[in-house]
Amino acid sequence: MEVLWVNIIGLLLIAWIIWWFWLGPKHKAGKEVAGGEKLHILVKDGVYEPDRIRMPAGRPATLHFCREDPNPCSEWVLFPDLEISAELALHQETLVEIPASAPGEYPFTCQMQMYRGVLVLEP
Amino acid sequence: MRERNMTREQQSAPRVFRLYGITCAGCVHKIETAVQRVVGVRDARVNLAGKTLTVRGEAEPRACIEAVRSAGYDAEVAKQSERELRAQQHKEEIYHYHQLLWRSAFALLVGVPLMAWGLVTAKVSVNTPTDQLVWGTMGLITLAVLIFCGGHFFSGAWKALRHHSATMDTLVALGTGAAWLFSMGVVVLPQLLPESARHVYFEASAMIVGLISLGQALEVRARGRTNAAVEKLLQLQDSSARVLRDGKEVDIPIEQVQVGDRLRVRPGEKIPVDGEVIEGNSRVDESMLTGEPVPEKKSAGDSLVAGTLNKNGSLLFRADKVGDETRLAQIIEMVKNAQGSRVPIARLADKISAIFVPVVMVIAVVAALIWFNAGPEPRAAHMLVVLTSVLIIACPCALGLATPMSVMVGVGKGAEYGVLVRNGKALQQSCNLDVLVVDKTGTLTEGSPRLTAIDTDGDSDELLQLLASLEQGSEHPLAEAIVSAAHEKKLALQTLGDFEAITAHGVSGTIAGRRVVLGNTKLIRRENIPMGTWQARADQLAEGGRSIIYAAVDGELKGVVAIADPVRGDAEAAIGRLRRLGLRIEMLTGDNRASAEAVARRLKINQVHAELLPEDKERIVAELQRGGERVGMVGDGINDAPALARADVGFAIGAGTDVAIESADVTLMRSSLHGVANAVELSRATLRNIKQNLFGAFIYNTLGIPIAAGILYPLTGMLLSPIVAGAAMALSSLTVVSNANRLRLFKPSEPH
Numbered sequence: 111m112e113v114l115w116v117n118i119i120g121l122l123l124i125a126w127i128i129w130w131f132w133l134g135p136k137h138k139a140g141k142e143v144a145g146g147e148k149l150h151i152l153v154k155d156g157v158y159e160p161d162r163i164r165m166p167a168g169r170p171a172t173l174h175f176c177r178e179d180p181n182p183c184s185e186w187v188l189f190p191d192l193e194i195s196a197e198l199a200l201h202q203e204t205l206v207e208i209p210a211s212a213p214g215e216y217p218f219t220c221q222m223q224m225y226r227g228v229l230v231l232e233p
Numbered sequence: 234m235r236e237r238n239m240t241r242e243q244q245s246a247p248r249v250f251r252l253y254g255i256t257c258a259g260c261v262h263k264i265e266t267a268v269q270r271v272v273g274v275r276d277a278r279v280n281l282a283g284k285t286l287t288v289r290g291e292a293e294p295r296a297c298i299e300a301v302r303s304a305g306y307d308a309e310v311a312k313q314s315e316r317e318l319r320a321q322q323h324k325e326e327i328y329h330y331h332q333l334l335w336r337s338a339f340a341l342l343v344g345v346p347l348m349a350w351g352l353v354t355a356k357v358s359v360n361t362p363t364d365q366l367v368w369g370t371m372g373l374i375t376l377a378v379l380i381f382c383g384g385h386f387f388s389g390a391w392k393a394l395r396h397h398s399a400t401m402d403t404l405v406a407l408g409t410g411a412a413w414l415f416s417m418g419v420v421v422l423p424q425l426l427p428e429s430a431r432h433v434y435f436e437a438s439a440m441i442v443g444l445i446s447l448g449q450a451l452e453v454r455a456r457g458r459t460n461a462a463v464e465k466l467l468q469l470q471d472s473s474a475r476v477l478r479d480g481k482e483v484d485i486p487i488e489q490v491q492v493g494d495r496l497r498v499r500p501g502e503k504i505p506v507d508g509e510v511i512e513g514n515s516r517v518d519e520s521m522l523t524g525e526p527v528p529e530k531k532s533a534g535d536s537l538v539a540g541t542l543n544k545n546g547s548l549l550f551r552a553d554k555v556g557d558e559t560r561l562a563q564i565i566e567m568v569k570n571a572q573g574s575r576v577p578i579a580r581l582a583d584k585i586s587a588i589f590v591p592v593v594m595v596i597a598v599v600a601a602l603i604w605f606n607a608g609p610e611p612r613a614a615h616m617l618v619v620l621t622s623v624l625i626i627a628c629p630c631a632l633g634l635a636t637p638m639s640v641m642v643g644v645g646k647g648a649e650y651g652v653l654v655r656n657g658k659a660l661q662q663s664c665n666l667d668v669l670v671v672d673k674t675g676t677l678t679e680g681s682p683r684l685t686a687i688d689t690d691g692d693s694d695e696l697l698q699l700l701a702s703l704e705q706g707s708e709h710p711l712a713e714a715i716v717s718a719a720h721e722k723k724l725a726l727q728t729l730g731d732f733e734a735i736t737a738h739g740v741s742g743t744i745a746g747r748r749v750v751l752g753n754t755k756l757i758r759r760e761n762i763p764m765g766t767w768q769a770r771a772d773q774l775a776e777g778g779r780s781i782i783y784a785a786v787d788g789e790l791k792g793v794v795a796i797a798d799p800v801r802g803d804a805e806a807a808i809g810r811l812r813r814l815g816l817r818i819e820m821l822t823g824d825n826r827a828s829a830e831a832v833a834r835r836l837k838i839n840q841v842h843a844e845l846l847p848e849d850k851e852r853i854v855a856e857l858q859r860g861g862e863r864v865g866m867v868g869d870g871i872n873d874a875p876a877l878a879r880a881d882v883g884f885a886i887g888a889g890t891d892v893a894i895e896s897a898d899v900t901l902m903r904s905s906l907h908g909v910a911n912a913v914e915l916s917r918a919t920l921r922n923i924k925q926n927l928f929g930a931f932i933y934n935t936l937g938i939p940i941a942a943g944i945l946y947p948l949t950g951m952l953l954s955p956i957v958a959g960a961a962m963a964l965s966s967l968t969v970v971s972n973a974n975r976l977r978l979f980k981p982s983e984p985h
Binding site for chain 2: 117123132134181182199201
């Protein structure tokens with residue numbers, strides 16, 4: 111009996127990990143930004159907040175990163191598809207300029223891809 | 234705790250505002266009293282001369298600006314200079330480092346005695362109520378350690394989990410948390426487990442937190458060093474400049490220097506901003522930016538670059554570019570940009586590290602289940618050890634850090650030698666080029682033609698004087714060579730009349746009543762001037778690839794002039810180095826075949842493409858690429874920008890034009906092919922370093938995880954201790970960063 115329970119719990123755990131990190135419904139909505147609005151992204155405790163940003167495509171924009179995380183991992187933010195990177199100063203606001211780009215999803219991450227976010231440019 | 238730190242930081246760092254509309258001491262008082270009234274301001278000071286306001290305390294900057302505005306002035310937060318920002322970040326880094334060290338020290342202080350007790354007495358199981366009491370107390374102490382020293386792992390893990398992501402923190406929090414929870418379970422309800430499994434692992438939780446914090450602390454220090462190159466570049470920037478104001482020399486902060494200011498630099502001082510020399514002669518050491526070892530001679534009209542060192546003379550110069558516009562600031566910007574870019578070789582590692590943590594979690598659970606179902610007794614204890622060890626030993630850090638750290642150091646190192654790499658891709662492609670296509674002018678040769686010989690039956694100076702007078706208005710490079718030759722001989726130029734430029738032939742004009750014609754054979758034939766014996770004499774001069782121009786006065790050939798673009802002194806050695814690096818060299822030029830081949834012979838280049846039009850260069854690069862070769866192209870970027878862009882790696886040499894910097898993958902600050910060789914060597918060293926790191930990280934994880942899962946148990950009869958797993962993990966990411974730091978020792982093979 112005990113054997114069965116432990117195994118069931120273990121398998122459920124595995125299923126849950128797979129569901130939560132890959133298959134599960136990620137909150138698709140994200141934060142929407144109208145033109146001209148200032149967008150702050152908080153870098154703290156290993157995450158970007160908000161981590162999904164929606165903006166109109168075809169217009170340049172400025173993202174304000176506020177890094178409150180002393181972990182050196184959070185020092186850089188990269189937008190690999192846009193070839194943009196910025197060094198984030200601790201306890202300061204760092205501006206990252208996004209050039210006018212085609213609609214699409216542009217992930218941004220730390221150097222190790224532990225901190226992750228997506229910039230969604232909408233047509 | 235973090236909130237408190239932040240306020241502390243804000244308190245210690247005064248905020249500086251730039252003031253507008255402030256004119257007199259009366260304004261100072263008004264602003265100071267207005268800002269003093271803002272909640273949270275401890276002290277407000279106005280500097281009238283600098284027009285700045287310094288506020289101490291934890292007031293909102295916006296409130297301070299409002300207060301200034303209500304007093305009738307305007308203010309904005311002063312932009313920190315890059316250097317101040319660095320200094321402040323450095324302080325933050327040291328603060329973080331000490332914090333990590335303290336955390337580690339406390340955790341180890343609890344963990345080490347517990348571990349020693351377990352090793353020495355082997356009494357770590359819970360069988361009696363006394364055991365329960367003692368270990369319960371120990372458990373609470375360990376809990377305090379987990380909260381105070383490892384709290385950030387848990388908060389980070391929780392935050393990440395809510396975002397559907399898993400990080401390093403997740404692994405550490407799960408590993409230490411599982412060990413603690415199991416142990417506490419044993420303490421509270423020992424009867425649930427068989428006697429052999431009533432083992433507590435509090436020491437593992439504390440030790441893991443301590444070891445990983447220690448590893449992170451050391452990593453913070455090591456990481457700081459990876460950026461030494463940018464720091465060095467920032468150090469080149471002077472903080473003040475000596476400006477001429479009303480005939481007097483005044484020292485002012487660098488931020489206040491404006492375009493058009495006249496500045497003075499004395500021997501041994503740094504050039505503060507970019508500009509042009511007005512007066513004085515000196516030698517300027519530009520090696521810190523260009524890698525060029527020999528100081529450059531500078532006199533009136535020459536350009537100066539901020540950050541370079543004035544050697545022996547005093548110079549007066551005019552500021553052309555200040556602040557972010559200076560070349561130094563642009564270099565720093567470019568280096569920083571490239572340092573953050575990704576390298577194609579890391580794509581696999583990137584993919585793996587993106588899914589690494591959840592995969593490890595699954596592996597840990599699977600391993601634990603296998604031990605539970607198939608393992609020997611005590612199964613519960615084995616399960617926990619395997620689960621914790623797998624979670625803790627897995628290190629996404631080593632994998633994820635492998636490339637960024639090497640790129641950071643490699644790109645920075647390049648800047649030290651005047652090699653500016655645009656991005657990680659350019660860095661990677663530079664390491665395995667097959668062919669290097671070199672534009673002759675300005676790369677293999679000086680780029681400015683010089684008059685090398687003049688053959689005449691009469692007085693050569695007289696003829697030169699006539700020719701220079703004829704060419705004085707022309708901007709053709711050959712004309713400039715003639716005029717500057719006359720200048721060198723201090724020949725006065727005469728007035729010119731009836732000047733006519735005949736396209737692709739030459740020029741003609743009237744000087745002091747004499748009609749002078751200067752041009753190629755086609756022009757002489759067109760003018761019906763008899764060649765006589767001049768053809769043979771011209772052929773003799775043309776040997777060695779010099780361009781020949783015929784000069785005729787009043788319908789009679791008077792002489793021939795030879796003009797050549799001299800080969801650069803270091804070209805041969807640099808070509809030799811490139812060839813030793815395994816590159817085939819091909820030369821491109823718009824010049825005629827004879828002169829091109831003469832240069833090629835001297836430099837032992839086999840492949841020559843001569844008489845090219847600018848658009849042909851791109852075509853040749855494309856043709857080579859179609860043949861399956863990886864092509865590097867070296868040019869000055871003036872008329873070969875399309876070819877530079879087409880090549881796998883475009884090297885812009887001399888950094889003369891902004892166009893070159895735009896279109897090139899690698900920008901060389903000096904006009905020498907040695908720069909290309911340095912770039913190739915650097916890229917190879919960096920790629921080697923990246924491969925070592927990636928290999929190490931892969932091997933570590935692919936060996937470490939199975940060992941932690943107990944694959945060696947049948948051989949050794951032992952499981953890997955979670956503490957050892959923690960130590961290994963801390964060490965692995967530290968090793969990656971340290972190995973990347975080894976690149977700082979890179980030295981190009983250029984002989985000095």
